[in-house]
Amino acid sequence: MQIPALSDLALIADQPLQRQLYQAFSLRIRDGLWREGQRLPASRQIASDLGVSRNTVTGALSQLIAEGFLVARPGSGTFVAAGFERHQPEAVNWQQQPQLPGLSHYGTALAAKAMPEVHAQLPFTLGIPDLRAFPLSVWNRVQRQQQDRLHLLGYDGYQGYAPLREALADYLRVSRQVQCHADQIVITQGAQQAISLCAQVLLDPGDPVLVENPGYVGARRALQAHATALTPVDVDHRGLQPAQLPAASAAKIMYITPTHHYPLGGIMSAPDRLELLDWAARTGTWLIEDDYDSEFHFHGHPIAALQGMAAQTPVLYLGSFSKTLFPALRLGYLILPEPLVGPFLHAKRHMDGESPLLQQATVAQFVQEGHFQRHLRRMRVRYREKWEHLAALIASELDGLATPVAESAGMHLVLRIPGVNDDALVRDLTDAGFGGTALSSYYVGQDRPTGLALGFANTDERQRIAGICRLRELILSHRKS
Numbered sequence: 001m002q003i004p005a006l007s008d009l010a011l012i013a014d015q016p017l018q019r020q021l022y023q024a025f026s027l028r029i030r031d032g033l034w035r036e037g038q039r040l041p042a043s044r045q046i047a048s049d050l051g052v053s054r055n056t057v058t059g060a061l062s063q064l065i066a067e068g069f070l071v072a073r074p075g076s077g078t079f080v081a082a083g084f085e086r087h088q089p090e091a092v093n094w095q096q097q098p099q100l101p102g103l104s105h106y107g108t109a110l111a112a113k114a115m116p117e118v119h120a121q122l123p124f125t126l127g128i129p130d131l132r133a134f135p136l137s138v139w140n141r142v143q144r145q146q147q148d149r150l151h152l153l154g155y156d157g158y159q160g161y162a163p164l165r166e167a168l169a170d171y172l173r174v175s176r177q178v179q180c181h182a183d184q185i186v187i188t189q190g191a192q193q194a195i196s197l198c199a200q201v202l203l204d205p206g207d208p209v210l211v212e213n214p215g216y217v218g219a220r221r222a223l224q225a226h227a228t229a230l231t232p233v234d235v236d237h238r239g240l241q242p243a244q245l246p247a248a249s250a251a252k253i254m255y256i257t258p259t260h261h262y263p264l265g266g267i268m269s270a271p272d273r274l275e276l277l278d279w280a281a282r283t284g285t286w287l288i289e290d291d292y293d294s295e296f297h298f299h300g301h302p303i304a305a306l307q308g309m310a311a312q313t314p315v316l317y318l319g320s321f322s323k324t325l326f327p328a329l330r331l332g333y334l335i336l337p338e339p340l341v342g343p344f345l346h347a348k349r350h351m352d353g354e355s356p357l358l359q360q361a362t363v364a365q366f367v368q369e370g371h372f373q374r375h376l377r378r379m380r381v382r383y384r385e386k387w388e389h390l391a392a393l394i395a396s397e398l399d400g401l402a403t404p405v406a407e408s409a410g411m412h413l414v415l416r417i418p419g420v421n422d423d424a425l426v427r428d429l430t431d432a433g434f435g436g437t438a439l440s441s442y443y444v445g446q447d448r449p450t451g452l453a454l455g456f457a458n459t460d461e462r463q464r465i466a467g468i469c470r471l472r473e474l475i476l477s478h479r480k481s
C-alpha cells in the first residue's frame with residue numbers, strides 16, 4: 001500500500017528543508033499515520049510534489065533509513081519500518097504512568113517547595129558585594145594573561161590549582177591565623193559545595209547534626225539533603241554560648257560561624273571558642289567553621305579563626321571568594337584535617353570533577369600580585385563607611401521601631417522589629433524596589449523573632465536614605481494592620 005499524497009505537508013521557506021522533511025516523515029510514522037509496510041512515493045515524485053530538490057529528499061530519506069524509520073528494498077522502493085504501532089504517543093506520556101518510579105524522599109520534599117524568588121540586583125539584598133568598586137580592569141588584565149596558557153584549557157586535578165592553594169595557604173595563615181599547608185586545601189565551587197561535600201563524606205542517613213539557631217539556611221538545606229536530623233542550638237547577639245551546647249552529643253558535626261555569626265553578627269569570645277574546641281574534642285564532633293565574611297570586621301582586630309587556635313583542632317574550615325571578589329566566580333575552599341583529604345577528593349571527583357581552572361589561575365595571580373589584599377583593604381574602608389551611614393540612619397529614622405541586634409557588621413546588619421509579620425514586610429519592601437531578608441526565616445521552631453537582615457554592601461548613599469525612609473513607613477503601616 002502506498003503512502004497517501006503529501007499535499008498537506010507545508011514547508012517553511014527559510015528553515016532547512018531536509019530537516020523539515022525528516023521531522024514531518026518521522027512524526028507521521030511515530031503517530032501511526034504511516035503504517036508498517038506502506039511504500040513511499042519515489043524520491044523524484046516527492047521532490048516534484050513538494051517543490052524541493054531531489055537531493056533534499058534523498059538526504060532526508062537516507063537519515064530516516066539510517067535511524068530505522070524506513071527500510072529500503074532495492075528494486076521495489078522505500079517502506080515504513082516495523083515496530084512503531086507499539087509506541088503510540090499516549091503510551092510514552094510519562095506523566096500518565098503511575099507505575100514509573102517516583103521521586104526519592106528528598107526529591108518529594110523538594111517538589112513540594114516553591115522556588116524562592118531571587119532579587120539579586122536590589123539594594124539591601126544579602127551577600128552581594130559592592131560590584132561597582134571591583135577592580136575590573138586589573139582583573140581582566142590578569143585573566144587575559146592567564147587565558148593565553150594552553151595548559152589551562154585542559155584538566156589539572158580535583159584538589160584545585162596548586163599555585164592557588166599555595167597562595168591561599170599563605171594568605172590564610174597570615175590574615176586568619178589558620179594552620180594549614182596547601183595539601184590540606186580543596187578548591188570547591190563556592191562555600192555551598194564545600195558544605196555539601198562535608199555532609200556527603202561525614203554523614204550517614206539520619207545522623208544527627210547541630211546547627212546554629214538562627215543560622216545560615218543554605219547550610220541547613222545542604223545538610224538536610226543527606227537525610228540528616230538537624231538539632232538547633234540557640235545563638236544570641238554574642239554568638240554561640242558554650243552553655244547552650246549539649247553536654248553529651250551524638251552529633252557527628254556541628255556547622256558554625258564562630259568569628260561572625262550569620263546572620264546576627266555576634267563574635268564568640270576567645271575563651272568561648274576554646275571551650276567550644278574542648279567540647280568538640282570531648283564529644284567527638286567535627287566542627288564545620290564557615291568563615292564567610294571575616295575579612296570585613298570593623299571592630300578591633302580581626303578575630304582569629306577557630307581552626308588555628310590549637311594544634312590538630314577537629315575543624316573543617318571553609319571560605320568563599322563570593323564576598324571578597326564576586327559571587328559569580330563560584331570558587332570556595334575547604335581546609336581539611338589531613339586524614340580527610342583523600343575521601344574528600346574522591347567525593348569532589350564524583351560530585352562535579354574539577355573547579356574551573358582559568359578562574360582559579362586568575363585568582364592565584366590576583367592574590368600573588370597583591371591585588372586581592374589591596375581590594376580587601378579598600379572594601380573594608382568602604383563597607384565601614386556604608387555601615388556607619390546606615391547605622392546613623394537607623395538610629396534617627398527607626399528609633400523606637402527597630403533595634404540593631406549586634407554591634408558588629410561585615411556586609412549586612414540585622415534589625416529586630418517586634419510586632420510585624422516580617423515576611424509581609426519583606427514582600428512590600430521588594431515591591432518598593434529594595435531587598436532584605438525576614439529575620440524569622442533564619443530560625444527554626446516556634447516563637448521566631450521578627451525583623452530584617454539588610455545587606456548594605458551593594459547600596460549607595462541615596463539608596464540607603466530612600467530604603468530606610470520607606471522601611472519606616474512600612475513598619476508603621478504593618479504595625480497598624
Ligand SMILES: Cc1ncc(COP(=O)(O)O)c(C=O)c1O
Pocket residue numbers: 126127189190191192193216218257262290292319320321322327331332
Ligand atoms: C554564611 C554563608 N556561608 C556560605 C555562603 C555561600 O557562599 P558561596 O557563594 O561561596 O556558595 C553564604 C552566601 O551568602 C553565606 O552567607
